[in-house]
Amino acid sequence: MTRKILLLSVSAGAGHVRAAEAIRASAALSGEALEVRHLDVMDYVPAGFRKLYADTYLKLVAKLPALWGYLYQSSHEAKPDSTTEKIRRSVERLSTRPLRKEIAAFAPDAIVCTHFLPAEMLDRMLRQGDLACPVWVQVTDFDLHRMWVHEHMRGYFAANEEVAFRMRAAGIPATNIHVTGIPIMPVFGEMLERQICAAEYGLDPARTTVLLMGGGAGMGSLDTVAQSLLQIGGDFQLIVLAGRNVAALEALQTLAAQHPGRLVALGFTDKVERLMSCADLVITKPGGLSTSECLAKGLPMILNAPIPGQEERNADYLLEQGVALKACDAVTLEYRVRLLLENPAKLADMRNKARALGRPDAGKQVLKTVLGQ
Known part of the structure; x- marks a missing residue:
């Protein structure tokens, strides 16, 4: 029946x-x-x-x-x-x-x-x-x-x-x-090959990769954030997801043309798990679903400007568990990214803790x- x-x-x-x-x-x-x-x-x-x-x-x-x-x-x-x-x-x-x-x-x-x-x-x-x-x-x-x-x-x-x-x-x-x-x-529970996923988006699987997500609506000044991050020294590549925000995507694509080989700009996608498989660090709003996906993939997070209410509560939990840092503004975000890129041991510790929390x-x-x- x-x-x-x-x-x-x-x-x-x-x-x-x-x-x-x-x-x-x-x-x-x-x-x-x-x-x-x-x-x-x-x-x-x-x-x-x-x-x-x-x-x-x-x-x-x-x-x-x-x-x-x-x-x-x-x-x-x-x-x-x-x-x-x-x-x-x-x-x-x-x-x-x-x-x-x-x-x-x-x-x-x-x-x-x-x-x-x-x-x-x-x-x-x-x-x-x-x-x-x-x-x-x-x-x-x-x-x-x-x-x-x-x-x-x-x-x-x-x-x-x-x-x-x-x-x-x-x-x-x-x-x-x-x-x-x-x-x-x-699919977020599947073990996906980083090399295969990276090839699908023209990424170098050997390079440190940061994934910046703006949510389904692509909220936030993503092109401004991306521009700031690209000024950071070091050999890393950046993926930015603009969601359904067409204006943000166009601005990001213009920025990508100015930084060949360093920035991949995408709109809404149902293949986030493949992009996460390429990433070493995720910058995201602390929604319950997005952060749960990161935990399942064992990804450290920087929580970007959580809104008061449920996002702040989510952020508090993730910070207490040692799987995330919080950035309240663009200057703090740049500092947090620099800190983690320069401290691979801390990034690895956050990754292990995230994987242990994932469900x-x-x-x-x-x-x-x-x-x-």
Whole structure:
């Protein structure tokens, strides 16, 4: 008998969607008789709500990060029965009626949420007896915000033991908590040949390689950062991923022409694992998914200007574990890169610690738990 699993994410940032896709990819490799469907909640809400929820988030983190940090903390501390929270839940409930119809039509045997919005909506349905199947929640950061916590979930998946501790402190029963890591695509757990991957991008596999990632939206002045890094002495090559930021990619390609053999500029790619296989150091925003991918590949990180809120919490964890350094501005970033390039022993120590923390099979472990194996 084929079992049906529904994955629900929200495209406010790329991480929640990528976590759901990672679970789906693990299901495809499992050999189990499964029908797995992944829905982005934003595809089932009015355009006005989608713009408010997803677009506003991206604008806040890019333009007003301090405000986003304030909202993150204030919403974490808000009482669930406050007037503001009641209004927010009412708006969300009215905006997700098409999604509830889609869930009923698919009739899943289990649901996994990789964002708190669908978890909150389904908690109400479970409480009212409008949903019979179990609902699981995958937290996608190295932190736990209050909005993830709901009473009627079958279980929670935590990135590490500290997040699990926070879950217990929030009232989630210990038996409902599973420390799996954050799901990433299974390919990040594969051992890829550096020489082969480097040849695909015209890179020298013998040279030290730094990978600069701007996220799926390509946020940040990547060409300015790249220009600064290329002024550093030493024989290293630089890969820069601009994501879907066309203007940034064009500026980077112009810069690459001025530095032949030192800079490879790319737009959005689904082959990040192959580029990571060429790298010795990654400069990245500290999103839960991106940093989990780095850990799985055993890559030291420099965390570039984390935004207040979940990125700062992620950064704190990675710094404490000795797998990353943090750069708050361009000057600090240049210093950190110089420090690591001039200290290969420290870079090697960070690499070993990163590899020990990596959980490339997180998606597989989530799936096994949901299936009761």
